Amino acid sequence: MLANKTEIAESPSDRIRNRAIELGFDLVGIVPAVSPPGLAHFRAWLDRSFAGEMHYMERQSGAREHPRHVLDVVRSMVMVAMNYRTTEPVAAEPLEGRISRYAWGKDYHRVLRDRLKALGDSLHAELPGCRTRAVVDTAPLLERDFARLAGIGWIGKNTMLINKKLGSWLFLGALLTDAELAYDTAHAADHCGTCTRCLDACPTQAFAAPHQLDSRLCISYLTIELRGPIPLGLRGGVGNWLFGCDVCQEVCPWNRKAPDSGALDFQPSAGTGNADASRIASLTDAELRNEIAGTTLTRAGLAGLRRNAAIVLGNSGSARAIPALERLAQSHDATVRDAAEWAIERITRAKTGRSLVSKEGSDLQDFNFGKGLAD
Numbered sequence: 075m076l077a078n079k080t081e082i083a084e085s086p087s088d089r090i091r092n093r094a095i096e097l098g099f100d101l102v103g104i105v106p107a108v109s110p111p112g113l114a115h116f117r118a119w120l121d122r123s124f125a126g127e128m129h130y131m132e133r134q135s136g137a138r139e140h141p142r143h144v145l146d147v148v149r150s151m152v153m154v155a156m157n158y159r160t161t162e163p164v165a166a167e168p169l170e171g172r173i174s175r176y177a178w179g180k181d182y183h184r185v186l187r188d189r190l191k192a193l194g195d196s197l198h199a200e201l202p203g204c205r206t207r208a209v210v211d212t213a214p215l216l217e218r219d220f221a222r223l224a225g226i227g228w229i230g231k232n233t234m235l236i237n238k239k240l241g242s243w244l245f246l247g248a249l250l251t252d253a254e255l256a257y258d259t260a261h262a263a264d265h266c267g268t269c270t271r272c273l274d275a276c277p278t279q280a281f282a283a284p285h286q287l288d289s290r291l292c293i294s295y296l297t298i299e300l301r302g303p304i305p306l307g308l309r310g311g312v313g314n315w316l317f318g319c320d321v322c323q324e325v326c327p328w329n330r331k332a333p334d335s336g337a338l339d340f341q342p343s344a345g346t347g348n349a350d351a352s353r354i355a356s357l358t359d360a361e362l363r364n365e366i367a368g369t370t371l372t373r374a375g376l377a378g379l380r381r382n383a384a385i386v387l388g389n390s391g392s393a394r395a396i397p398a399l400e401r402l403a404q405s406h407d408a409t410v411r412d413a414a415e416w417a418i419e420r421i422t423r424a425k426t427g428r429s430l431v432s433k434e435g436s437d438l439q440d441f442n443f444g445k446g447l448a449d
Contacts, residue, residue, distance in 0.1 A: 086200040087256035093196045094154055097189045098337060099247075100240060101155040103224025103258040107141040107148040107250070110219035112229075119286070126290040128299055137214035144215055145207045147252040152193065153217070153224035155235075156186060157335040159243035163320075163347045169395055170348040171316025171386040174294065175243060175323075177370040178342035184368075185339045186210045186247040193249055204253040210245075217246040225258045228265060231284035232272035232322040238265065241332030242323050265328070272322035278311035281322075293319035297382045298374050303409050309385050309416065316349055316382050317371055343369070351383040351390075352398035377407045384410065388417025391424050 084092075087104055094102040110116075116138065125131040137143035141151060158176055166172050176182060190208035197206055209215055218235045222228055227237035227244075234242040266284075273281040280291035289295040293315050296304050304312065323329055354362065359376055366372050371379065384402050387395035395417070402414035 085256055089200060090152060090197055094193055097192055099154040100157045101226045103153050103226050104255050105151050105153060105220055105223045106257055107151055109140050110216040112216055112219040124288045126295055134214035138216055141215060141250055144213045145250040147205055148250045149252050150255040151220055152249040153221045153226060154247045155226050155244040157240050157243055158245055158340040159332050159335055160341050166314050166348045168390045168392045169352045171351040172314050173316055173347050173349055174318025174320050177317055178347045179340035180368060181370050182245045183210045186245055190247050190249050197251060201253050204251055207250045209248045215248060217248060221246050223260045225261050228261050231266050233285060233287045236328050241329035242326060243332055271325040275321050275325045277313055277321060278308050303412050304385060312385050313389055314386050316351060316386050317374060351386040352395060354379060354383040355398035355401045377410055380410045381413045384413035384417045388420040391421060393421060393425060
């Protein structure tokens with residue numbers, strides 16, 4: 075009796091790929107553990123200080139030279155991607171702040187890590203005694219480089235990994251192992267062509283050139299990673315982004331027909347992906363902490379979210395934001411107070427053409443707005 079052809083063709087690597095799809099990953103590819111091809115590009119990016127205050131990037135730069143710094147016996151890596159595009163964002167109301175799509179649902183680190191651990195269990199069943207380590211965005215690994223080597227997509231001009239069918243709304247993860255597996259072919263082509271829509275649309279002009287993102291100007295960095303005051307000249311460019319930014323992905327032609335994700339974990343908890351910035355000002359620490367628990371919004375911290383809320387309210391131009399801003403101006407955090415005072419002054423100037431004089435009598439008319447994007 076002839077054996078089933080599928081059974082003959084299926085290797086442990088094939089079964090791991092199939093298992094990854096069963097676990098909810100949309101894309102999967104396997105690569106050998108090598109030095110990332112984009113290492114020189116990464117080092118040049120660091121040399122230009124484009125990492126801003128993300129000092130861990132510099133501290134971990136040596137560890138990014140090879141995956142063995144993540145798992146010392148690594149031979150192969152199973153690269154995976156999950157589509158997180160759920161629904162189209164609803165236009166934000168005047169006092170609402172937009173939240174980047176990736177933070178709409180549950181914390182993606184946990185979602186992907188749980189699935190990767192299950193995938194690791196499957197690999198252990200296939201190859202008893204093998205070693206594995208699941209990685210989601212927290213280890214010194216250039217994931218996009220290895221995802222490209224795995225054939226998942228190419229790295230676009232906005233530095234995002236793009237897949238022809240799924241676009242760039244992708245979470246990436248990796249399962250490192252000491253097992254020898256069958257490898258996939260790298261994605262060699264770049265399908266961005268002459269398009270520069272992502273570069274041209276950036277509100278804060280954060281792209282120094284194609285594939286060159288200056289994080290210090292990026293709204294995602296400013297609203298999430300930066301712990302101090304947002305530079306005056308960039309506050310106007312932040313617009314109504316409360317957490318992160320999706321502009322360079324929203325304008326990408328490859329995202330026009332990107333399918334919706336079926337993953338319930340990524341559905342927006344409030345249904346819209348927007349948040350009432352004035353309400354954030356009214357919540358106590360305990361209330362705000364409870365509200366963002368289990369989401370990636372915790373990355374910005376309570377003070378960061380309040381600072382961002384003040385910037386959003388200031389950019390709204392609405393006098394209805396003043397009561398909320400006055401509450402934020404009483405914050406114990408100097409960065410929050412600074413943002414609230416700037417926002418009050420911005421709204422007042424827009425409405426009256428004159429500066430406020432504070433209750434203490436200190437004239438705020440010389441408050442430095444900066445130039446360009448904040449004007």
